[in-house]
Amino acid sequence: MSLDRTRGGLLVAFAVFGVIVYELRTVLDFVGVELPLIPYMAAVFALGGILLWVVTLTGGWRTEPEGDEPA
Template structure:
């Protein structure tokens, strides 16, 4: 089984996910539930490292786009 993923797409997805989780943390802080920042940052970095490791283990990165052949 190969994972057909581009590096840019994966990194953008991880960035968007990180921002969503951070905003959720900010909303919880606004309503009175304080969460420390360091475990959040460690979790995001571990998720990113684990995802990159999984993609590398399962077949690597897609390096050339499919289709779009010259006429």
């Protein structure tokens, strides 16, 4: 199975994931479990670095659709 990876798609998925995790942190803070912001930010940057590393290892970004050569 092949997965097309575009910069925009991965960045949007990463942003959505980051917002979901931040909202979970906000809900936990509301219930009384306080989590510091700095480790959260470090984890988001580490996840972004890992994401870029995996994309690089699997062949890089898909910049142009594969198709027929122009005439």
